[in-house]
Amino acid sequence: MTPGLSTMQIATANRLSDGAVVYLTPTGGWSEFIEDGKIVADDEAAEDLLETAGASVRGQIVIGPYLIDMIAEQGTLRPRRVREAIRATGPSIAMLPGREAERKDQYVRV
Numbered sequence: 001m002t003p004g005l006s007t008m009q010i011a012t013a014n015r016l017s018d019g020a021v022v023y024l025t026p027t028g029g030w031s032e033f034i035e036d037g038k039i040v041a042d043d044e045a046a047e048d049l050l051e052t053a054g055a056s057v058r059g060q061i062v063i064g065p066y067l068i069d070m071i072a073e074q075g076t077l078r079p080r081r082v083r084e085a086i087r088a089t090g091p092s093i094a095m096l097p098g099r100e101a102e103r104k105d106q107y108v109r110v
Contacts, residue, residue, distance in 0.1 A: 007080070008070045010037040011049040012087070013062035021087045022062060028052055030062060034088040039070060039077065 011024035012034075022030035023037030031037065040046050046067055053065035069080035079085045 008039045008041045008072065008077075009046045009049070009067040010034070010039050010070050011053045011065055012037070012068055012084070013053060013056070013065035016060055016063055024049055024053055024056075024065070030056065034079070035077075 013022055013024075013030070014020065015022045015030060020032050022032055023034050025031050025036050026038040038049065040049055050065065050067065053062065056062045057065060068084045070077050071080050079088060
């Protein structure tokens with residue numbers, strides 16, 4: 001790891017009701033905004049996140065939860081992988097086709 005960077009994790013999944021990408025919050029709920037997610041920095045806390053997420057799977061709230069690596073760099077948190085940055089901010093195309101264009105504000109944050 002690069003000096004000055006620390007790795008943390010956050011739990012993500014897809015909400016069953018609409019397929020939106022969501023992040024597990026400190027209160028055990030789910031938010032569409034990555035900055036609302038509960039960030040942990042050790043293996044035990046990460047296991048607890050997945051256990052909490054598993055309860056939401058059993059409750060048919062989300063599907064496919066997993067942990068993503070976050071990087072803290074100069075006071076800013078961001079996903080380590082480009083894939084997760086795209087999932088957090090929305091589609092990587094400038095113009096959304098069809099019904100997605102009607103809901104673009106829900107997915108693309110500026």
